Amino acid sequence: xxxxxxxxxxxxxxxxxxxxxxxxxxxxxxxxxxxxxxxxxxxxxxxxxxxxxxxxxxxxxxxxxxxxxxxxxxxxxxxxxxxxxxxxxxxxxxxxxxxxxxxxxxxxxxxxxxxxxxxxxxxxxxxxxxxxxxxxxxxxxxxxxxxxxxxxxxxxxxxxxxxxxxxxxxxxxxxxxxxxxxxxxxxxxxxxxxxxxxxxxxxxxxxxxxxxxxxxxxxxxxxxxxxxxxxxxxxxxxxxxxxxxxxxxxxxxxxxxxxxxxxxxxxxxxxxxxxxxxxxxxxxxxxxxxxxxxxxxxxxxxxxxxxxxxxxxxxxxxxxxxxxxxxxxxxxxxxxxxxxxxxxxxxxxxxxxxxxxxxxxxxxxxxxxxxxxxxxxxxxxxxxxxxxxxxxxxxxxxxxxxxxxxxxxxxxxxxxxxxxxxxxxxxxxxxxxxxxxxxxxxxxxxxxxxxxxxxxxxxxxxxxxxxxxxxxxxxxxxxxxxxxxxxxxxxxxxxxxxxxxxxxxxxxxxxxxxxxxxxxxxxxxx
Ligand SMILES: Cc1cc2nc3c(=O)[nH]c(=O)nc-3n(C[C@H](O)[C@H](O)[C@H](O)COP(=O)(O)OP(=O)(O)OC[C@H]3O[C@@H](n4cnc5c(N)ncnc54)[C@H](O)[C@@H]3O)c2cc1C
Numbered sequence: 001x002x003x004x005x006x007x008x009x010x011x012x013x014x015x016x017x018x019x020x021x022x023x024x025x026x027x028x029x030x031x032x033x034x035x036x037x038x039x040x041x042x043x044x045x046x047x048x049x050x051x052x053x054x055x056x057x058x059x060x061x062x063x064x065x066x067x068x069x070x071x072x073x074x075x076x077x078x079x080x081x082x083x084x085x086x087x088x089x090x091x092x093x094x095x096x097x098x099x100x101x102x103x104x105x106x107x108x109x110x111x112x113x114x115x116x117x118x119x120x121x122x123x124x125x126x127x128x129x130x131x132x133x134x135x136x137x138x139x140x141x142x143x144x145x146x147x148x149x150x151x152x153x154x155x156x157x158x159x160x161x162x163x164x165x166x167x168x169x170x171x172x173x174x175x176x177x178x179x180x181x182x183x184x185x186x187x188x189x190x191x192x193x194x195x196x197x198x199x200x201x202x203x204x205x206x207x208x209x210x211x212x213x214x215x216x217x218x219x220x221x222x223x224x225x226x227x228x229x230x231x232x233x234x235x236x237x238x239x240x241x242x243x244x245x246x247x248x249x250x251x252x253x254x255x256x257x258x259x260x261x262x263x264x265x266x267x268x269x270x271x272x273x274x275x276x277x278x279x280x281x282x283x284x285x286x287x288x289x290x291x292x293x294x295x296x297x298x299x300x301x302x303x304x305x306x307x308x309x310x311x312x313x314x315x316x317x318x319x320x321x322x323x324x325x326x327x328x329x330x331x332x333x334x335x336x337x338x339x340x341x342x343x344x345x346x347x348x349x350x351x352x353x354x355x356x357x358x359x360x361x362x363x364x365x366x367x368x369x370x371x372x373x374x375x376x377x378x379x380x381x382x383x384x385x386x387x388x389x390x391x392x393x394x395x396x397x398x399x400x401x402x403x404x405x406x407x408x409x410x411x412x413x414x415x416x417x418x419x420x421x422x423x424x425x426x427x428x429x430x431x432x433x434x435x436x437x438x439x440x441x442x443x444x445x446x447x448x449x450x451x452x453x454x455x456x457x458x459x460x461x462x463x464x465x466x467x468x469x470x471x472x473x474x475x476x477x478x479x480x481x482x483x484x485x486x487x488x489x490x491x492x493x494x495x496x497x498x499x500x501x502x503x504x505x506x507x508x509x510x511x512x513x514x515x516x517x518x519x520x521x522x523x524x525x526x
Pocket of ligand 1: 082093150153154155158161162227375
């Protein structure tokens with residue numbers, strides 16, 4: 001049996017015995033066969049000794065059991081790695097950052113405590129998946145939508161705590177949470193926002209409560225174990241309408257993005273979309289491949305004109321009443337008409353609710369609040385897994401072009417070819433800034449993974465030099481990213497460490513998460 005770092009085999013055996021007494025023997029997993037299921041199946045350390053493998057996993061079934069677990073962990077200084085449903089693929093899966101940690105698996109805590117379709121919110125435990133909540137809403141015929149990310153098997157709680165994103169106007173998942181219950185490292189239970197008021201009537205309607213707003217410190221952190229979380233839901237809209245905006249010149253990007261940002265920032269466009277160059281997508285013909293590699297803008301523009309392909313395009317999604325979405329699209333067209341030669345095309349249009357036959361015709365139902373796993377077709381043929389490089393860049397045409405240069409170089413480094421990056425759409429998962437979600441392949445090939453990790457680390461630095469920081473990352477790079485957020489001699493990290501020392505002096509919760517190490521391990525990691 002593996003043992004957590006710094007813990008003697010005797011102490012670990014005593015801790016395991018006490019975990020078994022606290023939550024039931026069958027919910028404490030120590031066999032290799034069981035523990036293997038918590039490894040990161042997209043690990044960039046595949047076949048390498050550095051792969052962080054847990055020593056055990058435990059699955060409590062309620063808040064009191066979580067409290068008992070953290071008390072035992074404190075007594076024996078056992079590092080715990082909390083997961084809700086553990087589907088964080090691309091960012092570490094269900095594996096801990098520190099090898100030998102015990103995975104605290106909250107999958108069994110999967111109660112849907114409330115769904116309210118008058119005030120449009122839900123209160124759920126960590127083990128509730130998007131599929132679970134969707135089915136519950138369907139069975140009860142409630143008039144609310146959830147906002148799933150691409151894979152629907154993850155949890156609302158884990159995804160929001162990682163500050164993940166979806167597609168509808170509720171797309172910023174941490175922003176759309178309202179109220180938490182958290183077990184602290186010392187076993188105390190805290191309710192945030194209005195939840196601190198006994199018998200509160202608005203825990204899921206008003207975020208702030210009274211006094212400092214602390215919810216943020218429990219996201220992407222190792223300061224607590226979240227055991228309940230509220231979410232704002234989207235009132236089922238009557239209609240959906242999308243419209244394509246297409247421009248033909250390379251430099252039209254600047255005006256296109258400027259108008260787009262205005263529409264986002266004014267609330268006219270409220271959902272996730274991407275700005276793309278259709279010239280960079282799909283399987284290029286030989287002429288386009290050669291043109292893309294030669295990098296001649298004029299020739300690419302001529303090619304696009306001949307083939308009637310836009311140089312850049314953005315598809316705008318609108319949700320609401322039929323009158324309102326039609327007016328939003330009309331208003332958007334008016335705004336974009338400042339770009340010479342701009343073209344518009346009506347896109348998909350739906351009235352809700354969709355029946356099963358209509359749903360079956362939709363390739364990707366996720367933007368309509370319907371969880372799915374179809375996203376796993378991504379990269380299937382290209383790799384044995386992947387990790388994402390996800391920097392936040394300004395919502396400007398200049399930044400998009402700069403990113404294009406950087407990622408063309410990354411593409412060359414990764415593929416060893418002289419071509420250009422096949423595609424990297426820039427996403428509006430969050431208001432006011434773009435995020436790039438760049439696909440880094442994982443192979444069952446030690447040398448390739450080593451080289452790719454080096455490229456990834458270099459990219460963190462290159463991005464930081466350009467003023468771009470990652471919004472989220474794989475556990476393997478959390479230290480690198482935290483290091484890049486270095487203003488004033490790492491003042492933010494020092495603040496995080498001060499909080500860590502105060503809240504979790506024995507460092508039992510997720511050592512190393514987001515670059516935050518407990519005092520006792522800090523020097524060794526420096
Ligand atoms: C093909 C593909 C497409 C993807 N598309 C998207 C997408 O569109 N949007 C998106 O956001 N993500 C996406 N992802 C990433 C990931 O799959 C999802 O974010 C997924 O929801 C995360 O898994 P989870 O919900 O099970 O979280 P978990 O794995 O349970 O948790 C994630 C992390 O949060 C912390 N944590 C979890 N629960 C708690 C808790 N109760 N208390 C304290 N800390 C906790 C832990 O550090 C944990 O490692 C994609 C991944 C793949 C492979």
